[in-house]
Amino acid sequence: MDTKSLKTELLCLGARVSASGVEKGRKAGAGPAAGGMFLFSGTVANVPTQSWFVSQSPYRVYNDAGRYILERDGTRITEVKFPAARFQRLKTRDGIPYYKIALLHGADCLATTTIQTCVYWDTPKRCKFCAIELSLRSGATIAKKTPEQLAEVAEAAKRLDHVTHVTLTTGTTATPDKGIYYLAETARAIKDATGLPIHAQFEPPKELNMIDALYDAVDTVGIHVESFDRGVLRRIAECKAEIPFERYVDAWRRSVALFGDTQVSSYVIAGLGESDESIIEGSRTMVELGVYPFVVPLRPIPGSMLENEKPPAPERMHLLYEKVAEVLHDGGMSWRKNKAGCVRCRACSALPDFEY
Numbered sequence: 001m002d003t004k005s006l007k008t009e010l011l012c013l014g015a016r017v018s019a020s021g022v023e024k025g026r027k028a029g030a031g032p033a034a035g036g037m038f039l040f041s042g043t044v045a046n047v048p049t050q051s052w053f054v055s056q057s058p059y060r061v062y063n064d065a066g067r068y069i070l071e072r073d074g075t076r077i078t079e080v081k082f083p084a085a086r087f088q089r090l091k092t093r094d095g096i097p098y099y100k101i102a103l104l105h106g107a108d109c110l111a112t113t114t115i116q117t118c119v120y121w122d123t124p125k126r127c128k129f130c131a132i133e134l135s136l137r138s139g140a141t142i143a144k145k146t147p148e149q150l151a152e153v154a155e156a157a158k159r160l161d162h163v164t165h166v167t168l169t170t171g172t173t174a175t176p177d178k179g180i181y182y183l184a185e186t187a188r189a190i191k192d193a194t195g196l197p198i199h200a201q202f203e204p205p206k207e208l209n210m211i212d213a214l215y216d217a218v219d220t221v222g223i224h225v226e227s228f229d230r231g232v233l234r235r236i237a238e239c240k241a242e243i244p245f246e247r248y249v250d251a252w253r254r255s256v257a258l259f260g261d262t263q264v265s266s267y268v269i270a271g272l273g274e275s276d277e278s279i280i281e282g283s284r285t286m287v288e289l290g291v292y293p294f295v296v297p298l299r300p301i302p303g304s305m306l307e308n309e310k311p312p313a314p315e316r317m318h319l320l321y322e323k324v325a326e327v328l329h330d331g332g333m334s335w336r337k338n339k340a341g342c343v344r345c346r347a348c349s350a351l352p353d354f355e356y
């Protein structure tokens with residue numbers, strides 16, 4: 001099996017991890033949590049290790065005299081490595097463990113949720129796939145990370161673990177800027193301390209000029225439509241369904257004008273009940289605008305409202321990735337042009353691996 005097919009299978013099926021010394025990954029949080037970062041064959045994958053369906057996966061990792069081996073139904077496939085994060089063992093000057101402030105994502109990305117609460121969490125409008133406040137309740141993180149704390153952790157992550165870029169996300173705030181101004185403030189502190197390229201993710205604000213506040217603070221942005229199927233959105237993420245699609249398009253356009261071609265991206269989740277056409281045609285629309293469609297299989301995170309769901313079949317994801325890679329190719333777009341964040345990290349999507 002080639003690397004891109006193996007990565008697709010791992011993203012969809014997960015892997016059983018019993019080897020001693022291997023971290024299973026964070027349990028919850030924003031984005032595709034409950035996974036472990038697997039490095040193999042020149043790529044990186046954020047592999048489900050804790051969801052219910054993992055027990056049915058043909059993939060397992062075992063420890064063979066200090067080396068971690070991935071096997072499929074008992075047959076050795078390849079050696080995998082797990083990125084080290086020495087900075088995560090330290091504490092801030094005010095006594096908070098660094099791992100509660102930010103984590104290593106993928107091979108070399110520092111990631112954090114600046115504000116770990118979301119205005120939609122205790123409402124019916126909450127995104128059903130999200131687990132942002134679960135990690136807060138479990139004590140794995142803190143509600144709001146200060147610019148000083150993030151600058152301190154980022155400096156250590158760069159020095160000790162050769163982190164090369166940063167992803168900042170946020171729960172949506174009740175303020176009209178949706179959390180953008182705080183993202184800008186924290187990004188500036190990290191930039192001043194490290195000079196690292198930074199990615200910020202947020203909901204599209206009504207006032208487009210609010211995005212301009214990020215101009216000198218970050219290098220790339222993510223504005224996540226999640227699905228192009230409005231019926232799916234109404235069922236799975238009502239807060240997103242209330243935002244007209246045109247507002248996403250306007251926010252993407254404004255952001256491409258500010259940050260450049262391929263520096264703007266959006267998660268597109270497969271496996272919520274949408275058709276293949278919705279993903280392929282939606283991706284085409286994005287690529288025409290200069291936006292990278294970061295297509296990921298649904299990650300049913302334990303504790304989230306979709307915890308009992310199953311990711312889409314690897315065969316379907318394989319087909320989708322082939323088609324969307326063709327769209328990227330025709331539009332002259334590649335993850336390699338992206339400066340920071342999920343597209344550059346590529347652990348959660350195999351789309352970059354399908355590019356040609």
Ligand code: SF4
Nearest residue numbers: 031105342345347348
């Ligand atoms: S792709 Fe994004 S969410 Fe996934 S591991 Fe990388 S930085 Fe984190």
